[in-house]
Amino acid sequence: MAVDERARHELHSRLDEVLGPDVTTTLMGLLPPVGWADVATRRDLDALEARLTSRFEASLHRELGGLRSELNQQTRTLFFSLTGVLLTLAGLALAAIRFA
Secondary structure: OOHHHHHHHHHHHHHHHHHHHHHHHHHHHHHHOOHHHOOOHHHHHHHHHHHHHHHHHHHHHHHHHHHHHHHHHHHHHHHHHHHHHHHHHHHHHHHHHHHH
């Protein structure tokens, strides 16, 4: 059963008669301004948390996979570049020793 503005007004009027205006204002202020169907429950929040967590984890795994790939490529490039430099320096050192 949805609560509409007419029902809220009737409740407010009756409470005002029984409890007085100050208590009625306080009590009505504690009620949600919309129907209870629009209020999120603990189950709704748990489901939202689960969906957000799975999205975050999927995004994190995707980003980490890309980062690993980039690091592997950079490591491979650095290794072969340094190997070439070391072989060149070794060749120059041997040539310097041989011609000295």
